[in-house]
Amino acid sequence: MHYLLRKVGFxxxxxxxxxTVNFIIxxxxxxxxxxxxxxxxxxxxxxxPEARASIEALLGTDTDQPLLAQYIDxxxxxxVGDLGQSVAYFPAPVTSIIGQTxxxxxxxxxxxxxxxxxxxxxxxxxxxxxxxxxxDNLIPVTTMFQSVPYFWLALILLFAFGSRWxxxxxxxxxxxxxxxxxxxxxxIGSVLYYGTxxxxxxxxxxxxxxxxxxxxxxxSTLSEDYLLTAExxxxxxxxxxxxxxxxNAILPSISGFAISLGFVVAGxxxxxxxxxxxxxxxxxxxxxxxxxxxxxxGIFLVITLSVLGANLLVDLLYSVIDPRTRART
Amino acid sequence: xxxxxxxxxxxxxxxGLPAGSAAQRxxxxxLGLPPMTAKLATGLIISGAILxxxxxxxxVVQDPTRVDDIGLTGPSSAHLMGTTQTGxxxxxxxxxxxxxxxxxxxxVGVLTLLLSxxxxxxxxxxxxxxxxxxxxxxxxxxxxPGLPLVIVIxxxxxxxxxxxxxxxxxxxxxxxxARVLRGYxxxxxxxxxxxASRVAGEKRWRILTVEILPxxxxxxxxxxxxxxxxxxxxxxxxxxxxxxxxxxxSWGTMLYYAQNGLALRLGxxxxxxxxxLLLALFGAALSLINFSIDEIINPKLRNQTRAARRSWxxxxxxxxxxxxxxx
Numbered sequence: 001m002h003y004l005l006r007k008v009g010f011x012x013x014x015x016x017x018x019x020t021v022n023f024i025i026x027x028x029x030x031x032x033x034x035x036x037x038x039x040x041x042x043x044x045x046x047x048x049p050e051a052r053a054s055i056e057a058l059l060g061t062d063t064d065q066p067l068l069a070q071y072i073d074x075x076x077x078x079x080v081g082d083l084g085q086s087v088a089y090f091p092a093p094v095t096s097i098i099g100q101t102x103x104x105x106x107x108x109x110x111x112x113x114x115x116x117x118x119x120x121x122x123x124x125x126x127x128x129x130x131x132x133x134x135x136d137n138l139i140p141v142t143t144m145f146q147s148v149p150y151f152w153l154a155l156i157l158l159f160a161f162g163s164r165w166x167x168x169x170x171x172x173x174x175x176x177x178x179x180x181x182x183x184x185x186x187x188i189g190s191v192l193y194y195g196t197x198x199x200x201x202x203x204x205x206x207x208x209x210x211x212x213x214x215x216x217x218x219x220s221t222l223s224e225d226y227l228l229t230a231e232x233x234x235x236x237x238x239x240x241x242x243x244x245x246x247x248n249a250i251l252p253s254i255s256g257f258a259i260s261l262g263f264v265v266a267g268x269x270x271x272x273x274x275x276x277x278x279x280x281x282x283x284x285x286x287x288x289x290x291x292x293x294x295x296x297x298g299i300f301l302v303i304t305l306s307v308l309g310a311n312l313l314v315d316l317l318y319s320v321i322d323p324r325t326r327a328r329t
Numbered sequence: 330x331x332x333x334x335x336x337x338x339x340x341x342x343x344x345g346l347p348a349g350s351a352a353q354r355x356x357x358x359x360l361g362l363p364p365m366t367a368k369l370a371t372g373l374i375i376s377g378a379i380l381x382x383x384x385x386x387x388x389v390v391q392d393p394t395r396v397d398d399i400g401l402t403g404p405s406s407a408h409l410m411g412t413t414q415t416g417x418x419x420x421x422x423x424x425x426x427x428x429x430x431x432x433x434x435x436x437v438g439v440l441t442l443l444l445s446x447x448x449x450x451x452x453x454x455x456x457x458x459x460x461x462x463x464x465x466x467x468x469x470x471x472x473x474p475g476l477p478l479v480i481v482i483x484x485x486x487x488x489x490x491x492x493x494x495x496x497x498x499x500x501x502x503x504x505x506x507a508r509v510l511r512g513y514x515x516x517x518x519x520x521x522x523x524x525a526s527r528v529a530g531e532k533r534w535r536i537l538t539v540e541i542l543p544x545x546x547x548x549x550x551x552x553x554x555x556x557x558x559x560x561x562x563x564x565x566x567x568x569x570x571x572x573x574x575x576x577x578x579s580w581g582t583m584l585y586y587a588q589n590g591l592a593l594r595l596g597x598x599x600x601x602x603x604x605x606l607l608l609a610l611f612g613a614a615l616s617l618i619n620f621s622i623d624e625i626i627n628p629k630l631r632n633q634t635r636a637a638r639r640s641w642x643x644x645x646x647x648x649x650x651x652x653x654x655x656x
Contacts, residue, residue: 010465010468013465013469014468014469014472014473017469017473018473021473021478025481025482025485026485147609147612147613147616148605148608148609148612149562149565149566149605149608149609149612151565151566151569151584152584152601152604152605152608152609153605155584155588155593155601155605156602156605158593159593159596159598159601162593163593163594163596164596170594265474267476269476269477269480269570270476270566270569270570273569273570284477284480285480285570288480288481288484288572289571291484293485296481296484297481299477300477300478300481303474303477304473304474304477307472307473307474308472311472
């Protein structure tokens with residue numbers, strides 16, 4: 001229980017820090033984002049006093065309101081889910097844009113991360129179990145892919161399979177001409193087809209890390225005495241590998257998985273730029289490009305929240321699967 | 330895991346030659362240098378070559394910004410690596426880009442070292458509430474996602490200098506290595522010899538600088554190498570998104586312009602392959618150097634490879650039994 005409280009306490013503080021960073025950055029930076037944003041909004045249509053007040057609360061204002069009052073206003077707006085209005089996608093509110101783009105990101109990058117993790121863990125288990133096999137010798141090759149910068153690897157894949165051989169589309173999330181978004185077979189098929197290459201690029205660049213980590217943990221777990229006992233008892237090799245060795249060797253990988261799950265939303269920025277995918281990363285860049293500060297802050301907040309949430313979830317999960325963490329504190 | 334290392338540069342012997350005699354090997358070890366393995370030699374040679382290219386290249390190549398009306402052309406004798414869409418020489422750009430990327434790497438490496446050293450080592454050594462606060466701060470910085478923060482900060486500043494980009498990258502990148510340093514310092518400060526010097530009445534700063542810091546040098550070196558890799562990749566990513574320092578040339582900006590100049594669709598591989606390849610090679614070379622530094626920090630990793638055992642002149646049968654025994 002003590003462990004649980006400590007963990008939750010840490011994340012509450014981290015959440016507060018993230019909100020505060022989000023509050024301070026626009027106010028610390030040179031320039032006047034508020035009047036810039038309001039001027040831009042004014043070009044698109046009339047700015048209601050309420051919209052103006054919400055933007056001021058989010059991004060800071062040059063009126064002589066004390067910082068503390070601004071801070072309380074800001075937190076109040078967040079509590080009711082008001083993130084302001086977007087300029088880039090006028091007149092949509094920021095929350096609805098995040099709602100539209102987030103599923104794409106989680107679907108593509110989340111799924112690719114899970115597949116990569118499962119694949120890497122599976123291959124790593126076998127490579128560690130059969131040391132010196134061809135699979136084990138493959139590991140240096142996959143780790144080489146890791147020192148290749150991700151976005152360059154993605155560019156090369158896009159060049160090879162999108163431009164040179166035209167197996168996959170060059171950009172986009174689905175066929176915008178021939179399909180209608182919704183739960184129909186053509187649209188889902190199109191989404192899968194358009195998502196294959198981006199997903200592949202993520203898997204190729206990250207599977208090596210999972211594989212190497214799992215393989216090394218397998219090797220050190222295999223030298224434990226209890227596995228010798230298991231062998232002496234005459235257990236089947238498959239059972240030893242899965243329920244005796246892999247189950248313990250997977251623990252560090254799971255905490256690594258937590259971190260990478262959290263960075264799904266954050267890491268999406270580069271992937272989505274390369275493949276022009278309609279996710280939250282593209283929206284962030286769009287916001288940066290058009291000085292849409294409200295949208296930018298909103299997306300940053302969502303990204304931070306998702307990282308914190310994923311970390312908290314796995315910390316809690318970890319204390320269930322590895323009782324030693326609870327005992328240590 | 331006692332370290333006999335004393336103040337010495339852990340990276341890169343001046344020699345760069347594979348160790349031949351046993352005497353040479355022991356001398357290297359006494360100096361605290363990693364044993365010259367094939368890995369280390371490869372890493373040093375590749376990173377050294379790229380470093381030289383970045384240092385000297387800009388003096389010999391043409392002006393990287395000079396526009397020519399020949400447009401996008403493949404490699405030829407006039408332009409060894411072809412030209413960009415506006416007829417700029419790719420080789421010249423590559424030389425300046427290498428210099429730009431390495432500069433960022435060096436600045437961020439040093440800044441990260443200072444930040445992580447301060448929050449990791451000083452916090453852990455001071456203990457008590459200082460350690461609590463520092464470690465809480467480190468953990469918070471660790472969970473706040475770096476790249477989005479960098480993007481948000483850099484978007485507020487329209488005219489970014491190289492220094493600003495470097496500063497932002499170091500501010501978002503020090504937390505990981507601070508945590509590693511903290512863990513190691515915590516174990517060092519409770520060693521018997523540190524306790525003994527405290528009993529002997531040494532001053533606190535003297536214990537920190539004379540007794541603890543020298544033992545941290547290999548770890549600091551490896552963390553700095555990580556920081557350099559992180560910085561170069563981070564800057565490349567940022568520039569690739571079009572958010573790098575204004576007016577600078579780096580591997581990332583080259584890729585940005587290549588992407589925007591439709592190099593992919595036009596099949597201009599000579600434009601987008603070299604910068605990425607150099608990035609990958611430099612990253613791989615630094616990782617190889619890091620493996621060798623790790624062997625100083627963790628002697629368990631040392632002499633565990635087949636090649637090392639072969640150098641002890643063991644028979645194949647002995648090798649097999651040794652392998653069974655250690656793994």
